[in-house]
Amino acid sequence: MTSQAIVDLTAFGKNVRHLRSVVAPAELMVVLKADAYGHGLVPMARAAVEAGAQRIGVLDVDSALAVREAGVGTDTMVMAWQYGPSQDFCAAVAAQVDLGVSQQHELRAIADAAGSATASVHLKIDTGLNRNGAAPQDWPALVSLARSLRDAGRIRITGVWSHIAEASEDEDTESMRRFERAIEVAGELGVAFEVRHLAASSAGLRRSDIRYDMVRMGGHCWGIPSFDGVTPSQIGIIPVMTLTSEVTSTFTERGERMAVLALGHAQGIPAKAAGRVSVAIAGRRAPVRHVGTDFMLVAVDETVRAGDIATLFGTGAGGEQTVREWGDLTDTLGDEIVTRIARGVPRRYVGSASGE
Numbered sequence: 001m002t003s004q005a006i007v008d009l010t011a012f013g014k015n016v017r018h019l020r021s022v023v024a025p026a027e028l029m030v031v032l033k034a035d036a037y038g039h040g041l042v043p044m045a046r047a048a049v050e051a052g053a054q055r056i057g058v059l060d061v062d063s064a065l066a067v068r069e070a071g072v073g074t075d076t077m078v079m080a081w082q083y084g085p086s087q088d089f090c091a092a093v094a095a096q097v098d099l100g101v102s103q104q105h106e107l108r109a110i111a112d113a114a115g116s117a118t119a120s121v122h123l124k125i126d127t128g129l130n131r132n133g134a135a136p137q138d139w140p141a142l143v144s145l146a147r148s149l150r151d152a153g154r155i156r157i158t159g160v161w162s163h164i165a166e167a168s169e170d171e172d173t174e175s176m177r178r179f180e181r182a183i184e185v186a187g188e189l190g191v192a193f194e195v196r197h198l199a200a201s202s203a204g205l206r207r208s209d210i211r212y213d214m215v216r217m218g219g220h221c222w223g224i225p226s227f228d229g230v231t232p233s234q235i236g237i238i239p240v241m242t243l244t245s246e247v248t249s250t251f252t253e254r255g256e257r258m259a260v261l262a263l264g265h266a267q268g269i270p271a272k273a274a275g276r277v278s279v280a281i282a283g284r285r286a287p288v289r290h291v292g293t294d295f296m297l298v299a300v301d302e303t304v305r306a307g308d309i310a311t312l313f314g315t316g317a318g319g320e321q322t323v324r325e326w327g328d329l330t331d332t333l334g335d336e337i338v339t340r341i342a343r344g345v346p347r348r349y350v351g352s353a354s355g356e
Contacts, residue, residue, distance in 0.1 A: 010351030047353035122159030242314030268340035
């Protein structure tokens, strides 16, 4: 196989169990957005459950339904929260998907879709990030409507939640204050919540005071740190994806020997990789010189031959850079690097998330 992304399920399972222990007694929600950060939605949903996760988050209803159809049962919470104004919630309610709600029209649509069933909702308050969520002035009306629909047996008010910026300690503290005030207002209106969740990957590790009942984590589950200047090992996680490509040919140009790899823009390799990152071949670094549409050129010595395997990024154990290093060196996030790897690049799953 010329190129492949190797997904280490054993490493993923270790990450999930480690993060669960860190945030305990809060629960961990494994967030599978962007096709599980490019690792594959359905395989990683199954792996998350094998690793012991009882909470899974996705962005859209279609992804939530795909997770359910993959065999993730209703004993595992699956939550979605991003949809357009014409979203049909019928299938989601039937599949017992928990739904994040920011606006009254969403709440009404969900209640209408429920029919004789009861939809499980998580009311979202905006705590300053402006990523959906009811504005503070609109919050009492949303809560009051939810209470009426709950009392009519049409919905179950399961959670309250928000996103925070995770940009500074002061901003996170202010978000926490607004979150707690929203919970107080809801209580005054006769609504209590089973699950409160505010923190995501960064704040979930840094601050025990804002973990509440559940912490949502994405990139950390795949071994990609969200902290600047921090390596995966420093926070106890292992990179899950290793991207490799076979050397298809070599040639000499202007006195420098080049190896050709069959990965380029079309496969998700950023143009900025040229002159900034290196790949590893037989434990030695080979700097990237050029990234084309479906190929890349790396500078190598005379020992490299066609058929040799180049590792673009991985755990670092074989001399290669990590995806976090790729992100830093190309002025982006490690999350973006893995999610950009095209689906046409085969994923090969190795190991077991259960640790067995």
